[in-house]
Amino acid sequence: MLKRLVVLVALAASPLAAQDKPVVAAVNYPLAWMAERLGGDAVEVLFPVPADRDPSFWRPGLSDISAIQAADVIALNGAGFAGWTTRTSLPRSRIVDTSAGFSDDYISTDSITHSHGADGEHSHTGTASYTWLDFGQAARQAEALAGMMQRRIPGSGDAVVSALPGLVADLEALDSHARDTLAPLQGTAMIATHPRYQYFARAYGLQIAALDWDAGAMPDADQWDALQALTDETGAQTLIWEAAPPQEALAQAEGMGLRSVVFAPLAVRPETGEFQGVMRGQIDALAQGE
Amino acid sequence: MIRTLGLAFTLAAALPAAAHDLRVFASVTGDTVTVESKFSTGRIPNAGEVRVLDASDTLVMTLPLGEDGVTTFALPDGAADGGLMIEVDVSEGHSDYWLLTPDDIAHGQGTN
Numbered sequence: 001m002l003k004r005l006v007v008l009v010a011l012a013a014s015p016l017a018a019q020d021k022p023v024v025a026a027v028n029y030p031l032a033w034m035a036e037r038l039g040g041d042a043v044e045v046l047f048p049v050p051a052d053r054d055p056s057f058w059r060p061g062l063s064d065i066s067a068i069q070a071a072d073v074i075a076l077n078g079a080g081f082a083g084w085t086t087r088t089s090l091p092r093s094r095i096v097d098t099s100a101g102f103s104d105d106y107i108s109t110d111s112i113t114h115s116h117g118a119d120g121e122h123s124h125t126g127t128a129s130y131t132w133l134d135f136g137q138a139a140r141q142a143e144a145l146a147g148m149m150q151r152r153i154p155g156s157g158d159a160v161v162s163a164l165p166g167l168v169a170d171l172e173a174l175d176s177h178a179r180d181t182l183a184p185l186q187g188t189a190m191i192a193t194h195p196r197y198q199y200f201a202r203a204y205g206l207q208i209a210a211l212d213w214d215a216g217a218m219p220d221a222d223q224w225d226a227l228q229a230l231t232d233e234t235g236a237q238t239l240i241w242e243a244a245p246p247q248e249a250l251a252q253a254e255g256m257g258l259r260s261v262v263f264a265p266l267a268v269r270p271e272t273g274e275f276q277g278v279m280r281g282q283i284d285a286l287a288q289g290e
Numbered sequence: 291m292i293r294t295l296g297l298a299f300t301l302a303a304a305l306p307a308a309a310h311d312l313r314v315f316a317s318v319t320g321d322t323v324t325v326e327s328k329f330s331t332g333r334i335p336n337a338g339e340v341r342v343l344d345a346s347d348t349l350v351m352t353l354p355l356g357e358d359g360v361t362t363f364a365l366p367d368g369a370a371d372g373g374l375m376i377e378v379d380v381s382e383g384h385s386d387y388w389l390l391t392p393d394d395i396a397h398g399q400g401t402n
Contacts, residue, residue, distance in 0.1 A: 059387070062345045062373035066391045087314070088389040 022153040024145075025071035027082040028055045028267045030132040031098060033275040034142045035075060037167045038149055038160050046071055047269070054215070055267045056129060060084055073152045075145050079106050081129035096148035098141035099131045106131075107198045130196050130265050134203035135175035135279075139168045170276050177280060178204050181287045189234040191227065191258075194242045196265045209234050215243040228256060240286070261286050312384035316376045318365060318398025325361045325388070327378045334359040338380035345372030355380065370395050 024039060025046040026032035032047035039045065048064045049055040060068070065088050068074060076085055078099035099106075107128040132138040146164045150157045186205040195210035209230055213219055219227070230236070239258040242265065253260050263282045264270065270278045312335065316325045323342075328334050338355035342363065350366050355378065366374070373391045396402040 060389070061347075062375065062389060062391055065389050066373070066393065069391060069393055084389070087387055088391070089394050 022073075022156065023067075023071040024073045024075060024149065024153075025068045026075045027077050027085065028132075029269045030138060030266060030275055031075040031077060031141065031145060032269070034138075034145050034167060035073075035149070038142070038146050038163045039153075039156060040159060040163065042156055042159055043072075043149070043153065049268065051268055051271075053268075056081055056083075058082070058084065060088075073145075073148050075148070077129060077131060077141070078103065079129040079131050080127040081131075094148075094152055096144055098144040099137065101140055101144055102131075102137055105137070107202065109195065109198070128195075128198035130267065131199055133197060133200035133265060135171050135178060136203065137199060139171035139175070142167050142171060174276060174279055174283075175203070178283050181283050182206065185287065188238070189236040190238040190240055191230055191234065191236045192240040192242070192263075193245075196242055197240065197263075207234075208240065209236065213242075216245060218246045218249050224252065224256075227253075227258075231256065231258065238286075312378065312380060312386040314376065314378045314386040314388045316374070316388040316390050318390065318395045320399060321365045323363050323365055323369075323374065323376075323390070325363075325376055325378065327355060327359045327361075327380065327386070329384070335380035335382060335384075338378055341377040341379075342366070343375040343377065344368065345375075347375070350374070365395065370399070 021042070021044040022039075023044045023046050024035040025048075026035055027047075028049075029047060032045050035043065035045045046067060048060065048067065049058045065084075069089070069091060072094060074090055074095045076082065076095060076097045078097040109126040109128050132141060143164065146160050146167075149160050153160075182204045187207065189207045189209065192208050192210045193213040194215060195212060197206075197208045197210070200206065201208040211223065211226060211230065213223055227239070237257065237259060239253050239260050241260060241262045244262045245260075250260050261282075263286055264278070266275055266278060273281075311330045312327060313330055314325065314327050316323060318324075325340055327338065327340075334357075335355060340353040340355055340361045342350045342353070344350050344366070350369075351363065353361050353363060355361055369390075371392060373389070373395065375387060375389055377385065377387045379385045393402065
């Protein structure tokens with residue numbers, strides 16, 4: 001956090017200093033991690049979302065936007081992730097929508113229908129946006145980012161070309177590991193506390209029903225009732241938490257016969273470790289006990 | 291809650307329903323800021339409120355939404371240095387925002 005703050009202050013205070021290193025701005029941690037792997041020390045990676053905020057719904061301040069507008073490459077996740085990207089002017093020539101190459105494979109989310117005003121009955125549909133949880137798709141996102149970095153950052157081409165195969169290989173290895181490790185869970189109903197895992201479930205053959213709980217918060221009585229109803233309906237015995245909940249929440253879930261697993265989608269930077277290692281550990285934890 | 295969601299999904303499946311969201315866009319021409327608001331269907335909101343905030347999130351002014359969904363106002367003092375956040379709430383329950391950075395404003399003023 002402090003490091004990011006220092007970077008931002010430096011960018012704001014000294015345009016010349018900002019020009020010393022090319023900047024890649026990323027809308028989520030997976031893309032920031034990829035940019036770090038691809039660019040190494042030759043690039044500055046800007047991921048200004050505070051650790052306690054959800055990058056999907058984060059609304060940047062004007063100083064954040066100014067810094068992002070000035071970046072050499074702006075890495076978007078696509079699939080509707082980070083709504084702010086459609087609410088300000090971003091330099092089109094420096095933007096890369098890293099999931100555009102597989103947009104035909106986006107997953108539509110359920111709609112909420114309501115009525116008001118002259119439009120009568122209408123719906124709010126969406127697109128599942130945590131694309132990187134299919135690690136094969138994440139590899140495609142890395143390739144798209146690498147292509148843009150090569151085009152937009154003079155002199156980075158060789159470094160990016162050198163780094164890309166290793167990054168793609170690591171993501172494809174993660175994909176294989178998930179496929180193999182989670183195979184025994186195929187056909188087993190699970191429940192997630194938040195609808196984040198659509199691509200993960202599709203890629204690895206999992207059945208994950210979702211609630212809509214706040215990350216890391218103690219659920220209220222209505223939410224426990226909803227969990228009980230969904231457990232009864234699905235027969236699920238595993239509850240996937242987006243973030244570590246209070247201990248009493250874990251105890252209550254256990255009392256309902258549910259095994260709790262914390263599986264962070266890693267839209268934000270983990271407190272320790274990096275994307276590949278943390279994901280691998282979470283996959284192993286999810287598979288344990290089955 | 292499950293029942294409510296189930297009802298919503300059932301309704302969504304059973305009725306022809308058009309998706310709409312509010313879209314807000316703001317631009318600067320000279321010393322005038324223009325805010326355009328409309329639904330994704332193209333329809334203009336009936337009524338609403340435009341709030342203008344500065345870079346420190348301080349409310350600078352509140353204006354009614356124009357009849358044609360367009361609201362204009364003079365660029366506030368200091369906005370060129372810090373930028374503006376423009377929030378729009380319409381009476382039909384939707385809201386959206388647009389962020390104008392100093393670069394955007396300078397571009398609109400022809401100074402960059």
